[in-house]
Amino acid sequence: MRDITKYQGIIPAFYACYAEDGCISEKRTQIWAQYLLEKGVKGVYVGGSSGECIYQSVEERKRLLEALMEVAKGKMTVIAHVACNNTKDSCELAAHAQKCGVDAIASIPPIYFHLPEHSVAQYWNDISAAAPDTDFIIYNIPQLAGTALTMSLFHEMLKNPRVAGVKNSSMPIQDIQMFKMDGGKDFAVFNGPDEQLVGGLAIGADGAIGGTYGVMPELYLKIYELCKNGEYEKARPIQYAADEIIYEICSCRGNMYAVIKEIIRRREGIDLGDVRKPLASVDRKLDEAKIESSLQKIREAVAKFS
């Protein structure tokens, strides 16, 4: 039996940390890892969408993970998203992640070409084989990847004993239950959409990985705690407060991660740099009121609920 307790909790998707010149910053990566550690999160999910992985080179992704591991190893669960759009580079990152000692690797399906299921399964199994002593987590995010984790593909993947979980970012909460039901007892399913955390936990998600957890970890940690105690009625208003903040952040002209980094800068005095193009930076004029308003809402919600 696999031990899935390390996956049971709030796992922020780690933001890409850049220096002023736009190069990746190991120092800022470590500051951010330390911050999350002190907040009491269960772990971090590195190099995913929030890590802007598709805009980084293999070398950069290795350096970021190495920097992070210096802070996180043995203190937090580390799930490293290693997918590149080709198998070779992904395998290189998978092997590197295992060498670094991560708890699990994760992967989206290949994007752009809509490949048949046997090719997607082959891609995932090849990546998993490059990290033979490491759990493998499937990242299901059909609205962005263009390929969904169907039940037939899921069953095919379950033949690989390293497949330990699914990070489910599809919108139907029911998908979580489907993967839980067939995944077995020692199989972890993570809630993806932060806006549905309460719902995802209610239907059985073990843990949760989210792109907005880093900007307001206190709220999600509280939701998790309440839901695990069965106190869904108390968790709901926190979810509503978080959702309102997410909607406002996502309505800015700047990309969601750019806005989040600006809020973190103002709220915590921690500078994670900007986002990489083609993601849009914050628009100093158009976004200012919304950034301040979201910051205010976060402060109020944290004071009220945590």
Ligand SMILES: CC(=O)N[C@H](C=O)[C@@H](O)[C@H](O)[C@H](O)CO
């Ligand atoms: C589509 C997408 O990126 N989903 C993320 C992962 O599941 C979420 O964590 C979102 O960032 C979050 O729910 C905000 O919309």
Ligand SMILES: CC(=O)C(=O)O
């Ligand atoms: C948002 C998220 O979960 C990711 O960074 O992949």
